[in-house]
Amino acid sequence: MPKHVLHISPGSAPCRAVLLHLHLLRELETPDLADLEVRHLDLQAGEHKGDEYLAIHPRGVVPTLETPWGALTESRAIMRYLAELAQVAAPDADTLYPRSLYQRARVNEWLDWDLGSFYKAIGAAVYPKLFGDLEPDHAQLEAVAKAFSVLERELAEKIYVAGPRLTIADLSLAMGATMLRLVNLEVDDSPNVEGWLIRMQSIPGWNEVNAPFEQWHASIHGEDSPSAGADAAHTNAAKGEASPPRPSA
Numbered sequence: 560m561p562k563h564v565l566h567i568s569p570g571s572a573p574c575r576a577v578l579l580h581l582h583l584l585r586e587l588e589t590p591d592l593a594d595l596e597v598r599h600l601d602l603q604a605g606e607h608k609g610d611e612y613l614a615i616h617p618r619g620v621v622p623t624l625e626t627p628w629g630a631l632t633e634s635r636a637i638m639r640y641l642a643e644l645a646q647v648a649a650p651d652a653d654t655l656y657p658r659s660l661y662q663r664a665r666v667n668e669w670l671d672w673d674l675g676s677f678y679k680a681i682g683a684a685v686y687p688k689l690f691g692d693l694e695p696d697h698a699q700l701e702a703v704a705k706a707f708s709v710l711e712r713e714l715a716e717k718i719y720v721a722g723p724r725l726t727i728a729d730l731s732l733a734m735g736a737t738m739l740r741l742v743n744l745e746v747d748d749s750p751n752v753e754g755w756l757i758r759m760q761s762i763p764g765w766n767e768v769n770a771p772f773e774q775w776h777a778s779i780h781g782e783d784s785p786s787a788g789a790d791a792a793h794t795n796a797a798k799g800e801a802s803p804p805r806p807s808a
């Protein structure tokens with residue numbers, strides 16, 4: 560079977576969610592995932608709007624997964640596909656996408672809520688500030704606070720959003736939440752969400768996958784990042800290695 564190719568930008572939240580999922584799935588050592596090639600696009604240089612990439616994804620956003628059957632876009636659909644691919648190859652393996660009908664539906668529920676509410680609110684507040692220095696307005700801040708309050712309530716009773724076990728919904732939501740740090744936005748009174756985010760940081764691969772994001776953060780805020788010094792961060796950002804994502808509709 561021809562190999563899979565995943566096109567990403569390393570700082571992007573949806574791309575980081577897919578990369579962390581891939582990192583965890585690779586522990587299963589299935590041939591398709593072992594062979595999967597990850598290609599980095601430099602968004603600052605406009606590589607995602609070049610003819611070569613537009614031929615793969617006509618809307619020119621990342622991530623995109625090239626499969627033997629054609630291209631697949633949307634990070635959450637890609638995460639589901641990768642889990643199912645692993646489940647076909649390793650039927651008894653544990654993945655972050657449950658096999659039971661209801662549990663799987665709960666994961667889909669939270670992925671849908673992420674796309675339609677949580678990450679939507681975060682993107683509306685963060686991206687105009689990040690790329691246009693436009694402060695979020697009251698309604699945008701309210702929408703972020705409301706989205707966090709939903710998560711806060713859920714996580715009062717559960718360790719992870721869809722229940723007692725980590726799933727791809729947690730990966731997607733947590734990577735989205737990291738974007739607030741880029742513009743110094745904090746949501747008060749969310750101890751359950753904070754605790755969950757700390758738990759997420761102990762997932763194997765979290766630091767590795769988030770290193771370019773931390774470099775990007777350091778290049779904006781001029782701090783030492785946990786994974787790299789500020790000088791290295793500036794150098795890498797200048798080289799486009801932590802190129803910032805841009806929002807899309």
Ligand SMILES: N[C@@H](CCC(=O)N[C@@H](CS)C(=O)NCC(=O)O)C(=O)O
Pocket residue numbers: 568571572573574602607619620621622632633634635804805806807808
């Ligand atoms: N809903 C999509 C969002 C994809 C998206 O907006 N990607 C951004 C990076 S975070 C991008 O490629 N932006 C480039 C652009 O819009 O020009 C997903 O989850 O995959």
